[in-house]
Amino acid sequence: MDDLNEKFLLTQISIGDDAAFSEIYAAYQPLLYRFVNRFLKSTAISEEICQDVFIKLWEKRQNLLYIESLKSYLFTLAKNQAFNLLKRSSLDNNIKAEILYSYIPEENTIEDKLHADEYMQYIEKVLNTLPLQSREVFRLCRQLGKTYDEAANDLGISRNGIKKHMVRSMKVLKYNVQRDFGIPLSIILAIIFNS
Amino acid sequence: MEENILLDQLVERYIDNQASEKELEVFFFLLEQGKLDDILMKYMDKSQQTYITNNISLASQKPGKVKFIYNTRAVAAAAVVLVFLLAGIFLYNTRVLNQDTAVKYAQISTHNGELKSIELSDGSIVFLNSNSTLKYTDNFNGDKRMVELLEGEAYFDIKHDAAKPFVVKTGKILTNVLGTSFNIRSFKYINEVKITVTKGKVGVQSNYTEPAHIRQVILIPDEQADINRNTGSIIKNKVKSADILNWREGGLYFDNENFRDVSAILETKFGYAIKFANDDIPNYRFTAGFKSTENLIDILNALCLANNLKYKIANKTVLLKIAKNKLKPMIKKQTNPI
Numbered sequence: 001m002d003d004l005n006e007k008f009l010l011t012q013i014s015i016g017d018d019a020a021f022s023e024i025y026a027a028y029q030p031l032l033y034r035f036v037n038r039f040l041k042s043t044a045i046s047e048e049i050c051q052d053v054f055i056k057l058w059e060k061r062q063n064l065l066y067i068e069s070l071k072s073y074l075f076t077l078a079k080n081q082a083f084n085l086l087k088r089s090s091l092d093n094n095i096k097a098e099i100l101y102s103y104i105p106e107e108n109t110i111e112d113k114l115h116a117d118e119y120m121q122y123i124e125k126v127l128n129t130l131p132l133q134s135r136e137v138f139r140l141c142r143q144l145g146k147t148y149d150e151a152a153n154d155l156g157i158s159r160n161g162i163k164k165h166m167v168r169s170m171k172v173l174k175y176n177v178q179r180d181f182g183i184p185l186s187i188i189l190a191i192i193f194n195s
Numbered sequence: 196m197e198e199n200i201l202l203d204q205l206v207e208r209y210i211d212n213q214a215s216e217k218e219l220e221v222f223f224f225l226l227e228q229g230k231l232d233d234i235l236m237k238y239m240d241k242s243q244q245t246y247i248t249n250n251i252s253l254a255s256q257k258p259g260k261v262k263f264i265y266n267t268r269a270v271a272a273a274a275v276v277l278v279f280l281l282a283g284i285f286l287y288n289t290r291v292l293n294q295d296t297a298v299k300y301a302q303i304s305t306h307n308g309e310l311k312s313i314e315l316s317d318g319s320i321v322f323l324n325s326n327s328t329l330k331y332t333d334n335f336n337g338d339k340r341m342v343e344l345l346e347g348e349a350y351f352d353i354k355h356d357a358a359k360p361f362v363v364k365t366g367k368i369l370t371n372v373l374g375t376s377f378n379i380r381s382f383k384y385i386n387e388v389k390i391t392v393t394k395g396k397v398g399v400q401s402n403y404t405e406p407a408h409i410r411q412v413i414l415i416p417d418e419q420a421d422i423n424r425n426t427g428s429i430i431k432n433k434v435k436s437a438d439i440l441n442w443r444e445g446g447l448y449f450d451n452e453n454f455r456d457v458s459a460i461l462e463t464k465f466g467y468a469i470k471f472a473n474d475d476i477p478n479y480r481f482t483a484g485f486k487s488t489e490n491l492i493d494i495l496n497a498l499c500l501a502n503n504l505k506y507k508i509a510n511k512t513v514l515l516k517i518a519k520n521k522l523k524p525m526i527k528k529q530t531n532p533i
Contacts (some may be wrong), residue, residue, distance in 0.1 A: 001384060005386070007344060008330055011341060011343060011364055012332065012336070012337060012341065013340060015337040015339040015341050015362070016338045016339075017336045017337035018336070018339040019336055020336075029374065031246060034246075035242060035243065035246050038209060038242060039235075039238075039239065039242075041212075065364075065367075065373055066404065069247075071246075071247050072247055075246060075247055075458070076243070076244045077344065079239045079240070079243050082239065083239060086226065086228065086235065089223070089226075090223050090226040090227035091222075091227060096223060100219060101212075103212065103219065104212060105212055105213060105214060105215065106211070106213055107213045118205055119201055119205075122198075122201045123205070123217055123218055123221050123533060124217070126221045126224065126225065127217055127220065130220070130221075130224055132225060135220070136254075138223065138224075140219045175341060
């Protein structure tokens, strides 16, 4: 998207043009998704964060006329949201479980072997200082991911559906509120359907 | 090894999907302790920079693809979601699919000596002066009618619609109206943007550096706002708006304008370069109106007579210099050919 076009679309969004918003969404959502997914690992959570970013963009549309670079603006929003979520995940077991479940370590045995002993010793050292309770919670989080699988099996639906529901259930209410505060439904739908 | 280097390694391995079960456990523990905040932020900043500067893009992204969400867990939730989805699908079909999601806009430009008039979808008319560019949408979606004068000069005759104010954006300057006629001159090579009202009431706003830094004036007919492009400061003047609109008949009008601006206008209109032999000349001021029948020579004659200058033309270049004759006071008296 060239600069002039983007400036124009921003101007349009600032006066509430949802078609312009959709265009910006289509242009940037995939990039933002890739960026936050590097840190959040989970598809469901990453998509959620992207949606939050665009909802913020819409809420702050009056200020868009003064933005120098939309790209920087969006990425900064995404970065902060992703950071906050990751921080929250250390306390919220649901989120932690989802991240852990989505975390697929790359097979890299050779490098692991070459890995400095000092680093591994450090990891062990920290592990040994962890309170038992804390270690138990981590195992539970690990377990929780598998529980989702079982639930999905029982209900005969995809695991992805469960994942989305888990993250989304926290947000449905928020969406409704936001809708009541003047976000056109079409924008929310565009976001949901595109995700 | 310093602890920080080890922590750095941990975060990097987490990001690169290389952390083992144990490392993950330590990662989340240290994250909770707040020990990884700075390092994590550092990696995020770095990644953000890569995305912004390297222009990474996904070529094969098709916008508007519909994907269903299976939303379950409890029957109640499913029911709510079903209603939500049905409403969504209905709205999606009626509002999104039936309408092309891309914003259609048009951009219209004029070159040297060309004038155009455009009728917008709301019935408003825009007259575009030479070397000017206007951008507008084919329908005014949103709660305002907004167009953008990217460059040059235009006269707006706006259809009244109290529910949808009409806004002209000129860089950081916004001109707000409900239904009036006004002229905006905003050439890149002229530092002042001039907005002149012929009919009705016009609000002019300049937004510089911060949203908090907004200046605003209200203009009535025969009033003009002179806005400094660099600072956003607005000066209100009384003018004869009919003179300002001279350009619509191919004429020119200069209202106490400095030679720098006058020559810039002449350069684009006639395609001659104008140079000054003396550094003072660009700061001279000039007031005069010209009809479309008057050519560059007529204008140069008036210009020189009014300011005791001489000109020379060679290679499509006009050189203006101070005339060294002693009749200066007398000539000054009989000038101002308006």
